[in-house]
Amino acid sequence: MTEDTSEELPWQDPEAMEQAYRSNPAEFEALVRRDAAYGNTSPALAFWLSRLNYEVQHPLKPAANDALHNVQAEEYQTPVIPLYRERSAMVDPDPLSDTLDTGKQYLPALLIICAAACLFIKLPQIFTVIQENTFYMRLNAYLCVGFVGIYFLIRRQATQAQMALYFGLSLLLIVFGYFFPIPDYLSDNNPEKAGQILDETVRLRHRNISDLVSIHLPFVFWTLCGLAYIRFQRNDLAARMGYLRFSIELTILSAIILLGGAVLTGATIGLFELIHISIWKFYSDWIVMFGLASAPIVAAHISETPNNLATRIIPLIARIFAPLVLITLIIYLPLMAVQGFDIFHKRENLLILNLVLIGVIAITVFAITGAGNQSRRAFFATTLLLLTIVAGLINAIALSGIIYRIGSFGFSPNRLAVLGGNILIFIHLILLVRNFIRIRSRHFDDQNLQAFGIIEDTIARYLPVYTVWSLVVVFIFPLIFWWQ
Numbered sequence: 385m386t387e388d389t390s391e392e393l394p395w396q397d398p399e400a401m402e403q404a405y406r407s408n409p410a411e412f413e414a415l416v417r418r419d420a421a422y423g424n425t426s427p428a429l430a431f432w433l434s435r436l437n438y439e440v441q442h443p444l445k446p447a448a449n450d451a452l453h454n455v456q457a458e459e460y461q462t463p464v465i466p467l468y469r470e471r472s473a474m475v476d477p478d479p480l481s482d483t484l485d486t487g488k489q490y491l492p493a494l495l496i497i498c499a500a501a502c503l504f505i506k507l508p509q510i511f512t513v514i515q516e517n518t519f520y521m522r523l524n525a526y527l528c529v530g531f532v533g534i535y536f537l538i539r540r541q542a543t544q545a546q547m548a549l550y551f552g553l554s555l556l557l558i559v560f561g562y563f564f565p566i567p568d569y570l571s572d573n574n575p576e577k578a579g580q581i582l583d584e585t586v587r588l589r590h591r592n593i594s595d596l597v598s599i600h601l602p603f604v605f606w607t608l609c610g611l612a613y614i615r616f617q618r619n620d621l622a623a624r625m626g627y628l629r630f631s632i633e634l635t636i637l638s639a640i641i642l643l644g645g646a647v648l649t650g651a652t653i654g655l656f657e658l659i660h661i662s663i664w665k666f667y668s669d670w671i672v673m674f675g676l677a678s679a680p681i682v683a684a685h686i687s688e689t690p691n692n693l694a695t696r697i698i699p700l701i702a703r704i705f706a707p708l709v710l711i712t713l714i715i716y717l718p719l720m721a722v723q724g725f726d727i728f729h730k731r732e733n734l735l736i737l738n739l740v741l742i743g744v745i746a747i748t749v750f751a752i753t754g755a756g757n758q759s760r761r762a763f764f765a766t767t768l769l770l771l772t773i774v775a776g777l778i779n780a781i782a783l784s785g786i787i788y789r790i791g792s793f794g795f796s797p798n799r800l801a802v803l804g805g806n807i808l809i810f811i812h813l814i815l816l817v818r819n820f821i822r823i824r825s826r827h828f829d830d831q832n833l834q835a836f837g838i839i840e841d842t843i844a845r846y847l848p849v850y851t852v853w854s855l856v857v858v859f860i861f862p863l864i865f866w867w868q
Contacts, residue, residue, distance in 0.1 A: 395428045410622045501531040501677040522561040525602030532684045533609035540615045592797045600854040607851045624844035629753045633694035637683035706751040727785035734785045744775045769820040776813040797865045
């Protein structure tokens with residue numbers, strides 16, 4: 385199955401089914417299990433479920449896997465790489481195998497990319513014409529994920545055309561992100577010019593647009609990194625979910641690396657202070673900056689290692705925190721109403737509520753992507769259903785607040801951006817709740833192992849919607865509102 389293949393499987397054609405399976409086993413399995421979850425009871429589906437479950441429980445030996453990989457690579461003239469560990473288990477080598485690729489051959493490339501990231505983060509000090517505040521405010525996200533994308537271009541053995549596309553889009557976004565018109569009165573280098581602007585409305589609108597670009601540009605960079613991670617297989621839903629899971633692992637591993645780096649920094653500076661040598665300026669200007677630039681790239685390399693720390697602890701964290709967050713919100717929301725939490729007249733309260741909404745959605749997606757085998761348990765599925773419903777309730781409250789403010793004070797770039805984002809999130813939550821209810825009534829056992837995949841597919845299908853909205857805010861909003 386290629387990118388433009390329909391998602392309806394040819395159940396009546398055994399030869400076509402076999403060809404679809406061999407062309408993309410991961411996507412084929414996801415579609416088979418989706419049809420099973422939707423109630424398809426055909427003999428062909430029963431056969432393929434039995435075959436897929438057997439291959440999951442009895443994975444092929446590495447040599448056989450390599451042969452399957454070679455057949456697929458020969459067909460596409462590129463190596464096939466398992467992108468989602470759980471839903472592509474039939475083509476994933478045994479993680480305990482001594483012959484498994486641990487990525488040691490990518491260490492030289494890793495060091496070069498880390499060096500390039502370190503050079504990038506020091507550009508404002510090397511070239512003094514670059515405004516430091518603007519550079520870090522707009523391009524800090526590229527420091528976090530842009531070079532990670534470059535690492536995966538090499539790791540996934542991307543073609544020259546894919547590399548050219550990635551670097552071309554990166555250059556476009558970097559240039560736009562830095563040179564997007566920021567008025568002098570928004571620059572810390574020219575604070576005295578703020579008083580020269582007579583039209584306060586224009587100044588506020590320009591500041592809002594500049595902030596919106598800075599807020600939404602990181603999501604565009606994250607999407608660009610995702611394209612490199614999934615090797616530009618845009619229609620592969622399993623690959624998208626794999627990227628979401630990787631993003632969680634990247635966050636956890638980066639935090640661990642940075643925490644360790646902070647401890648090492650404190651110990652090193654303290655030891656040198658004992659002998660009356662101050663190294664703080666040199667250490668903070670170079671070692672700390674290089675560590676910040678390299679941490680995400682090193683974390684990405686570690687995340688590709690089988691059975692890494694993040695892979696093992698994500699299901700545990702999801703199992704613990706999903707119920708705790710749900711209980712907290714169930715207690716908090718009624719108290720919020722009792723205490724008269726005003727989101728209609730106090731802008732900061734509406735902002736806080738939207739931040740809570742983003743946090744709840746992040747926890748929900750984290751729990752879904754990190755559920756693993758817990759997704760088969762009715763209790764955990766019910767917890768996630770309730771968490772999604774609570775997120776929808778918070779979103780509805782936030783929507784009522786922003787609609788009231790638009791009706792009272794009119795449209796502005798900020799209000800329109802928040803309204804559009806809340807509407808998209810609300811639609812997504814409705815789809816999630818609907819599918820949660822659909823699978824909640826089904827029996828969770830090994831024969832229905834991937835019924836939970838319906839939820840994952842609902843998340844994966846909707847990701848491009850958020851990307852398109854971010855692109856609209858970054859590129860279209862300035863055209864509409866800047867010279868209004």
